[in-house]
Amino acid sequence: MWVARGRSAVLLMLAGLLVACGTGGGGGQQTSGGTKHGDTLRVAIGIDPDTLDPAAQTTTTSAQIVDMMAETLVRVDEKGVVQPLLATKWDPAPDGLSYTFTLRQGIKFQDGTPFNAQAVKFSLDRILDPKTFKAQPGILGGKTGIDHVDVVDDSHVKITLKSRLAPFVAAMTQTVTAILSPASVNVAPNKPEQVTQPVGTGPYKFQERVAGDHITMTANKDYWGTRANYDTQVYKVVPEAASREAQVTSGGVDVINLPPANDIPALQANSAVKVILGPSDRTIQIVINTQDQTQPLLQKPEVRQALNYAVDKDAIIKKVLFGAANPLDAPMAKTLFGYCSVGSSYAYDPAKARSLLQSAGASGMSVKLVSPTGRYVQDIQVANAVAGYLRDVGLKVDGPGTTDWPTYVPTYTLAPPSQAKTDLHLLGWAPAYLDAQQQFEQFYSVRTPPAGQESSYYKNPQVDALIEQGNTGTDQAQRQKTYCDAAKMVWKDAPWIFLYNQRYPLVTSSKVTGIAGLPNEKFVTTWASPA
């Protein structure tokens, strides 16, 4: 009894202390721009960023934090269209082998040094420098990327490519190309080969990082554009989805990403919070081994089409994903440049699936299905549903087998066709920038493992030729048409069971507004304000 009374007393004291200290958020005051000013915005995210060095970014959650501190020359808007940021315009050379960017004038980095063409050259050279720790130049490096960067004058920089790369400007929206103050990389704890505290031109400045716990940024009072509304933003690392949900519903934080999917309906009914099903460029699919040796029937397009008809995508989206996805009507997300609806669909039709399987001599065939667990929203649950639908049309499905992500990757990433271990595997693919070139890496036979990650081993010389035209063309309208033609062929050949375009769930306190999801799965809290 005494223990119970004592504990209550302690809890009451703690409650008083918490009320006295406040728990963030911030009652705002109106700013001149019509939005309200706030003290601290608290955001809970599921991963602990491995690095804040722009040059080494691989995950969108980490990259969006870096974006708040260091800006790129160009950015994507909510519709996925490339817009100016630190560059006001860009002019491709007629041969498509170089681009000249005109830079914004009068901007200073957060350390007071000027932003200019030298800083752009320094930052781009840095991502190509082999000494930079875990640099991720991607398509901007290697044999086909940037050859060299020239300073034309203080406000113009010319980037020369090794070969024509049509999506070059889209690729420049990636956080890896963010511009850092050249002086800042020599200021401890930063080192030229590794930056831990980025100093850019962004609306927020790095303040503190406690590894595994939080990253704190403060508003840049000298920001060249519209000032941010919150004085401080704290990104807290909360790995468990259920704990993040408890944080936002208890008022401990103002924004979370990726709540438990099965709680989305309950959260939508909770007036204390708002659920945002943000856009995403990620497609989720069951990749089919089109050169399968153990199950050669999968080499037939009509069998693969049958698998597409066998699965009820709408039901999976409704019952397993609680609405957090859109069915695919093309082999890519709608927000990518190059998207077009292919004009036909694989609407759920088990009778047609059975008929196609029968005519191909594939009735009752055996297939092995694998899926990761915890990598994508409801991944293993979706794989289980798919297995059920395939069994419904008479297939013998072994699986879904599952492992954690690091164990899963080698089962498909590196294995050449002769060593493939599965018939079907669940995979998500999110282009690093919003151009169909990135999506077609999944259908371009040149990228067959180990040379790339085209794990369906799909090979269609006509599609390959169209992809090459699209990747190097300079006429954007022509590129759009080329990719559209390729997409129609891919859809018909069905190297995947085309499932859905994932949406990116966020939950915010109803006391906060101005959080926007971008089609590349970043959610921008920079311009948030108290509601």
Added chain:
Amino acid sequence: MLTYVVRRLLVAVPTLLGVATIVFSLLRLLPGDPAVIIAGPTATPETIEHIREQLGLKLPLWQQYAGFLGRLVRGDLGISTRTGSPVIQEIATRAPFTVELAITSLVIAIAIGVTAGVIAATRRNTGSDLGISGGAVFGVSMPTYWLGLMLVIVFAVHLRVLPAAGADQGVVSLVLPAVTLALFSMGLVARQTRSAMLEVLGQDFVRTARAKGASRSVVLIRHALRNALLPIVTTIGLQFGTLLGGAVLTESVFAWPGVGRLLVDSIGSRDYPVVQGVVLLLSVVFIVINLVTDLVYACVDPRIRYS
């Protein structure tokens, strides 16, 4: 005594070498290429190859092993492949959080567990005994993950008196994770104390102490509890090691930035140097705790002598 301590520490060296070798080998047997995981799903083969070279993963395995042991002798645990920071720095940043959590949990577990065990033993077969024994079984049996979330729902979501997660609000942040983590050890300590006390309470010297007129508290604490301490100390010693190394789930549920979560993150990204470093550190902790527990025996029971 000093000779004994030195001898025990010397014996620890081959043990640690064995641990280092086993963890090195097991990590390399795990499926998953660190370079592929670090480079991300859309990386080009050139990027993956470059990262593999940068992280020293292209060297033959024996060279990687020799380099690892060579650095270990110099006290260098290498560089984290995930963050690029020295492993020692990574561990040093996280260790204070885990130590703070483990010590707080242990203090709670000992204070409540020993008291409850003594009460249960002295009131054997009463309602109190039944309640305490039932509570101890509950504490030992409840999955940490579930229990942690239940406490969060009650105290953070509904009552709103404690933060749901994180370590950035001082002592208040510590309450829920420490209580969650303590419950398991508390149950064990209570059960161990109860059975040890029951055994001692029936002995002749306790009856003698009562007969010569010693007060109830003197009989219980000075005579009975002191003689029952040996198995309790063993349990507490083992539990401290478990709390340090086994706080992984609690740290994940409460977003506590300790060594357990560092280990999980590092296994997930196949960060070999950090996993090796953390496992070695935990091995050292276990060796030291076992040694300290043995030395405490001598304090508790003067009949035990080490030479």
